[in-house]
Amino acid sequence: MGEIVLSIDAMGGDRGPAAVVAGIAQSAARDASLRFIVHGDEAQILPLVTARGISGVCEIRHAADVVTMEDKPSAVLRSGKSTSMWSTIEAVRSKEAAVAVSCGNTGALMAISMIRLRKLPGVNRPAIACLWPSHNPQGFNVMLDVGADIKAEARDLLQYALMGMSYARNGLGLERPRVGLLNVGTEEHKGRAELKVANDLIAAAADDAQFDYVGFVEGGDLPSARVDVIVTDGFTGNIALKTGEGTAKLAFELLRQNLMSTLLSKIGALIARGALKKLAARIDPRRVNGGVFLGLNGTVVKSHGGADETGVAAAIGLAAALARSGFQDRLAARVASSGMSAQDDSLDAETAEAQASDRSDTELMGSEGAGDQK
Amino acid sequence: MGEIVLSIDAMGGDRGPAAVVAGIAQSAARDASLRFIVHGDEAQILPLVTARGISGVCEIRHAADVVTMEDKPSAVLRSGKSTSMWSTIEAVRSKEAAVAVSCGNTGALMAISMIRLRKLPGVNRPAIACLWPSHNPQGFNVMLDVGADIKAEARDLLQYALMGMSYARNGLGLERPRVGLLNVGTEEHKGRAELKVANDLIAAAADDAQFDYVGFVEGGDLPSARVDVIVTDGFTGNIALKTGEGTAKLAFELLRQNLMSTLLSKIGALIARGALKKLAARIDPRRVNGGVFLGLNGTVVKSHGGADETGVAAAIGLAAALARSGFQDRLAARVASSGMSAQDDSLDAETAEAQASDRSDTELMGSEGAGDQK
Numbered sequence: 113m114g115e116i117v118l119s120i121d122a123m124g125g126d127r128g129p130a131a132v133v134a135g136i137a138q139s140a141a142r143d144a145s146l147r148f149i150v151h152g153d154e155a156q157i158l159p160l161v162t163a164r165g166i167s168g169v170c171e172i173r174h175a176a177d178v179v180t181m182e183d184k185p186s187a188v189l190r191s192g193k194s195t196s197m198w199s200t201i202e203a204v205r206s207k208e209a210a211v212a213v214s215c216g217n218t219g220a221l222m223a224i225s226m227i228r229l230r231k232l233p234g235v236n237r238p239a240i241a242c243l244w245p246s247h248n249p250q251g252f253n254v255m256l257d258v259g260a261d262i263k264a265e266a267r268d269l270l271q272y273a274l275m276g277m278s279y280a281r282n283g284l285g286l287e288r289p290r291v292g293l294l295n296v297g298t299e300e301h302k303g304r305a306e307l308k309v310a311n312d313l314i315a316a317a318a319d320d321a322q323f324d325y326v327g328f329v330e331g332g333d334l335p336s337a338r339v340d341v342i343v344t345d346g347f348t349g350n351i352a353l354k355t356g357e358g359t360a361k362l363a364f365e366l367l368r369q370n371l372m373s374t375l376l377s378k379i380g381a382l383i384a385r386g387a388l389k390k391l392a393a394r395i396d397p398r399r400v401n402g403g404v405f406l407g408l409n410g411t412v413v414k415s416h417g418g419a420d421e422t423g424v425a426a427a428i429g430l431a432a433a434l435a436r437s438g439f440q441d442r443l444a445a446r447v448a449s450s451g452m453s454a455q456d457d458s459l460d461a462e463t464a465e466a467q468a469s470d471r472s473d474t475e476l477m478g479s480e481g482a483g484d485q486k
Numbered sequence: 487m488g489e490i491v492l493s494i495d496a497m498g499g500d501r502g503p504a505a506v507v508a509g510i511a512q513s514a515a516r517d518a519s520l521r522f523i524v525h526g527d528e529a530q531i532l533p534l535v536t537a538r539g540i541s542g543v544c545e546i547r548h549a550a551d552v553v554t555m556e557d558k559p560s561a562v563l564r565s566g567k568s569t570s571m572w573s574t575i576e577a578v579r580s581k582e583a584a585v586a587v588s589c590g591n592t593g594a595l596m597a598i599s600m601i602r603l604r605k606l607p608g609v610n611r612p613a614i615a616c617l618w619p620s621h622n623p624q625g626f627n628v629m630l631d632v633g634a635d636i637k638a639e640a641r642d643l644l645q646y647a648l649m650g651m652s653y654a655r656n657g658l659g660l661e662r663p664r665v666g667l668l669n670v671g672t673e674e675h676k677g678r679a680e681l682k683v684a685n686d687l688i689a690a691a692a693d694d695a696q697f698d699y700v701g702f703v704e705g706g707d708l709p710s711a712r713v714d715v716i717v718t719d720g721f722t723g724n725i726a727l728k729t730g731e732g733t734a735k736l737a738f739e740l741l742r743q744n745l746m747s748t749l750l751s752k753i754g755a756l757i758a759r760g761a762l763k764k765l766a767a768r769i770d771p772r773r774v775n776g777g778v779f780l781g782l783n784g785t786v787v788k789s790h791g792g793a794d795e796t797g798v799a800a801a802i803g804l805a806a807a808l809a810r811s812g813f814q815d816r817l818a819a820r821v822a823s824s825g826m827s828a829q830d831d832s833l834d835a836e837t838a839e840a841q842a843s844d845r846s847d848t849e850l851m852g853s854e855g856a857g858d859q860k
Contacts, residue, residue, distance in 0.1 A: 245736065246736075247736070259670060262670060262677060262678055263678075294725060296633060296636060296720070296721055296724040296725065303636060303721070304636055304721065330725075330728050331724070331725040331726065331727065331728025331729035331730075331731070331732060332728040332729070332731055332732035332735075333732065334729055334732055334733070335732050335733060335735075335736040336732070344725075346670070347670055347677070347678065347722070348721070348722060348725055350670040350704075350705065351668060351670065351704075351705040351718075351722055351725065351726055352705065352725055352726065352729045353705065354704050354705025354706040355705035355706070355708055355726045355729045355730050355733075356705075356729050356730070356732075356733040357705070357706055358705060358706035358707070358708055358709050358710070358730075359708070359709060359729075359730040359733040359734050359737075360733050360734075360737055361706075361709075362619065362620075362621070362709040363733075363734055363737040363738065364737065366765055367741065367765055370761040370762065370764055370765040371758055371761050371762075373761055373764070374760065374761060376757060376758065376760065376761075377757075377758040377760060377761030377762075378758075379754075379757055379758075380753075380754045380755065380756070380757030380758025380759070380761070381754065381758055382754070383750060383751075383753055383754030383757060384745055384750065384751040384753075384754025384755055384758065385754070386748065386750065386751060387744040387745050387747055387748060387750075387751030387754070388744065388745075388751075390744050390747070391740055391741055391744040
């Protein structure tokens with residue numbers, strides 16, 4: 113296997129460059145074919161890279177500025193060219209690196225990615241896909257969009273189905289993914305008008321694109337084994353994602369409280385600690401760390417803002433898997449072959465910039481957005 | 487305290503009249519002031535009531551037919567007048583009973599309730615409110631709408647805020663409930679256009695209606711202690727509700743699997759079983775059994791279709807609490823004082839019936855809808 117080059121934003125995460133460099137070191141130790149272009153403040157990064165003994169696989173690319181979690185996407189587009197995030201995306205744009213990874217501000221990352229990488233021909237709205245713990249053999253389902261755009265028309269939902277299916281095939285190794293459309297019921301007459309149209313469009317596309325369409329699915333199916341890819345708009349997807357995270361957190365806090373409530377339960381918990389640790393690992397959000405931006409000329413993995421070493425390594429592992437599978441080219445071919453022409457392929461750069469800039473404060477989510485996904 | 491009369495649909499739940507009558511008996515034993523009008527097949531109900539020794543507090547009202555979970559709301563409106571569900575709502579319409587309780591088909595129950603009870607003056611869209619386990623002292627938050635209607639305009643969301651606040655005050659005993667509006671971020675510039683308008687409307691109404699408006703909340707805040715009432719449209723609310731339920735179920739299935747995986751963990755679980763049982767009881771969906779229909783001339787509690795004796799008793803307990811607090815009159819006064827005039831108060835009965843009939847197959851959720859809520 114040849115070398116795989118990843119572009120890593122060392123700045124902008126809640127834990128700073130130390131956690132990112134530690135994650136790189138963990139990934140490098142696991143996979144000798146990985147090379148890294150590391151973006152950020154050289155004065156901080158160089159000692160960390162040296163101390164970890166990974167200078168041989170890392171090229172540090174100095175960037176003076178950092179996008180903070182509070183920065184507005186539109187402001188970053190105007191004056192963010194000297195940031196590590198911008199530099200990280202540039203290395204994918206120039207084809208020096210296969211995939212970009214950043215722990216920073218989601219809205220800003222999506223805005224920069226849209227402006228610099230541009231949308232894939234045939235794609236109207238890019239999407240963010242996340243992994244969702246499930247009963248499936250692969251352990252996860254894919255859900256998209258979880259926050260790139262609060263709106264989605266029927267044909268956007270079809271594109272999400274195709275992009276999510278391609279991601280599941282290349283990222284999770286599923287030959288024939290099962291795709292479902294999120295709705296409030298499984299009967300065909302239910303739900304919003306655009307969902308009924310999307311239902312027909314996706315069903316019609318299934319044969320050609322070699323996936324199984326299971327029809328409408330409900331919120332309760334998100335962790336289920338009856339579907340691999342769940343398609344929804346970014347508003348609903350983001351609410352579902354955060355609701356699921358909040359519920360899981362509440363459940364395990366209550367478990368901890370109850371197990372610590374009496375001496376007897378503490379003893380029981382101590383005896384069962386192996387099983388409880390395995391459970392914690394199974395649902396550890398760090399293991400599924402990485403939302404993927406789909407529908408651009410280049411793949412971008414958004415790591416959780418609070419990711420530690422393990423979380424960063426998981427995001428890098430996902431990026432490496434996608435790079436190795438040739439995912440970006442397959443996805444582009446899939447979307448192109450769906451026969452839909454983009455509405456705005458012919459936009460000049462200035463118009464696109466204005467559009468993204470306008471969108472970034474309204475439709476894209478900022479620091480509190482999908483950046484907090486698993 | 488005077489007698490409280492509740493109207494109970496004995497049919498239509500997954501477990502049949504036996505579970506409903508058992509739930510009535512449990513409630514009657516707990517609260518001697520309760521009286522019940524029990525609707526359904528007398529041949530089945532009479533022996534059950536006699537065997538439980540609750541003939542003295544139950545009046546059986548025979549209804550020949552049953553609404554099944556598969557029946558379409560529009561069909562029930564056309565030909566459901568002889569069903570136990572219809573009869574159950576009639577007893578509230580005629581003011582014989584204070585609150586109705588049914589385990590049956592949600593869509594049909596909402597359709598009948600809308601046609602027979604009619605919307606409160608000032609209310610455009612009725613809503614279904616559910617209770618959500620939370621970190622708050624009261625143990626629950628209120629969320630609405632979780633599935634009466636897939637659409638909600640800004641002024642509908644304001645009405646949900648007022649209705650949910652009134653429910654929290656009278657049902658949960660919160661003097662000054664904190665209300666939040668569900669969105670994809672907490673910044674004011676984020677989210678859909680109608681949410682920004684609703685944000686302003688609700689903020690402006692807070693002082694008069696004596697609640698605290700905390701602004702936008704996210705999916706992760708649903709179980710949090712920073713809000714008591716979460717306002718959203720029925721599409722998003724239903725997805726969130728089912729996502730939360732599905733996630734909690736997955737978490738506890740994984741807990742069980744892991745605890746049963748080794749001899750040691752089984753021993754630990756056995757020793758800690760008291761704490762684990764307390765945990766199970768804390769998140770037992772039967773304890774929070776009862777979605778409440780708000781915005782009609784009469785209160786209807788929708789119990790889970792699969793509710794057992796304990797679940798039915800919880801729904802009856804909620805109905806009794808609402809009846810005792812004079813909730814319905816307070817809610818009506820609250821909505822009326824909000825100064826909004828209804829768009830269609832002057833509809834004649836025929837138009838209203840056509841509207842509900844049309845809506846019932848599209849916007850209202852059927853048997854797979856919010857009926858499966860906690």
